[in-house]
Amino acid sequence: MMMKAATMRVTRRQALGLGAGATAVVIAGQTVGPAIAKGQTAKDAIKAFTGGAEAKSGKVSLSTPEIAENGNTVPVSFDVESPMTAADHVQSVLVVTDGNPRPGVATFHFSEMSGQASASTRIRLAKTQNVIAVAKMSDGSFFMDKRLVKVTIGGCGG
Amino acid sequence: MAKVKPRVKVPKKAEAGEVITIKTLINHKMESGFRKDKKTGELIPQKIINKFTAEFNGKPVFSADVRPAVSANPYFQFKVKVSESGTFKFIWVDDDGSTYSSEKKIKVGG
Numbered sequence: 001m002m003m004k005a006a007t008m009r010v011t012r013r014q015a016l017g018l019g020a021g022a023t024a025v026v027i028a029g030q031t032v033g034p035a036i037a038k039g040q041t042a043k044d045a046i047k048a049f050t051g052g053a054e055a056k057s058g059k060v061s062l063s064t065p066e067i068a069e070n071g072n073t074v075p076v077s078f079d080v081e082s083p084m085t086a087a088d089h090v091q092s093v094l095v096v097t098d099g100n101p102r103p104g105v106a107t108f109h110f111s112e113m114s115g116q117a118s119a120s121t122r123i124r125l126a127k128t129q130n131v132i133a134v135a136k137m138s139d140g141s142f143f144m145d146k147r148l149v150k151v152t153i154g155g156c157g158g
Numbered sequence: 159m160a161k162v163k164p165r166v167k168v169p170k171k172a173e174a175g176e177v178i179t180i181k182t183l184i185n186h187k188m189e190s191g192f193r194k195d196k197k198t199g200e201l202i203p204q205k206i207i208n209k210f211t212a213e214f215n216g217k218p219v220f221s222a223d224v225r226p227a228v229s230a231n232p233y234f235q236f237k238v239k240v241s242e243s244g245t246f247k248f249i250w251v252d253d254d255g256s257t258y259s260s261e262k263k264i265k266v267g268g
Contacts, residue, residue: 073229084239097227101192104225108236113219115177115239121222122229124190 042098046134046144049094049107055134055142060093062133062145068125071151076105077120078145080135084110090117091136099129126154162186166248168262172240176266180212181235184250184258190226207232209251215244240266 040048046055059081068074080090089112095105110117117135125131128151134144167181184207191204204226211221220236238246243266250258 105227107223116237119236
């Protein structure tokens with residue numbers, strides 16, 4: 001009996017140790033921060049960016065072509081309505097897609113010296129899907145805009 | 159790979175307090191990690207520009223964390239409000255750890 005109890009205690013301790021180890025791994029994973037992991041969806045990526053806060057529509061205007069013949073390079077630009085002063089400015093803008101193998105496209109960081117929170121770039125789209133831009137304001141609120149892009153020839157893999 | 163050469167367009171002159179537009183382009187394949195080698199059928203490992211930063215007189219003004227979904231030869235256009243003359247520095251960081259940079263001067267006012 002005694003022996004059995006002892007072994008049980010050890011195994012339980014081991015189990016607890018394992019549990020603690022696993023938690024540590026999870027925490028370490030979180031400290032890596034907004035890096036978008038594999039298997040994440042656009043929703044997860046937005047949630048990681050906003051910290052669960054709801055992104056209201058408005059303020060952000062995203063512009064994309066309605067139809068992209070070549071998914072390898074689709075021009076995307078956005079402009080966020082903001083005075084861009086030290087007290088009230090756009091901190092960053094996350095751009096994600098909901099139909100690519102991985103949702104993340106890019107995160108843009110602005111400063112008071114930006115003058116205007118707008119940027120444009122060219123992105124890859126694997127198929128017809130939504131492009132979503134979420135802006136983080138200096139007061140902690142979030143705004144978003146969404147555009148559907150029809151893609152004729154996909155631009156991922158090969 | 160062909161030599162990586164950044165190309166940047168910054169106006170030479172501006173009024174104090176003017177919001178200027180900067181255009182940047184760098185030639186880079188932006189290997190997404192999803193493409194397969196046609197001969198072997200194996201995935202080609204990811205190799206992209208993962209970070210772009212613009213500094214003005216040593217202070218960061220704009221940056222972007224970049225993922226594989228950004229097209230080959232990544233292009234970024236953005237705005238900066240300038241209040242004094244100075245130098246812009248643009249830095250691109252590759253997955254392999256190498257960095258590419260470019261500098262441009264701007265004269266403000268006068």
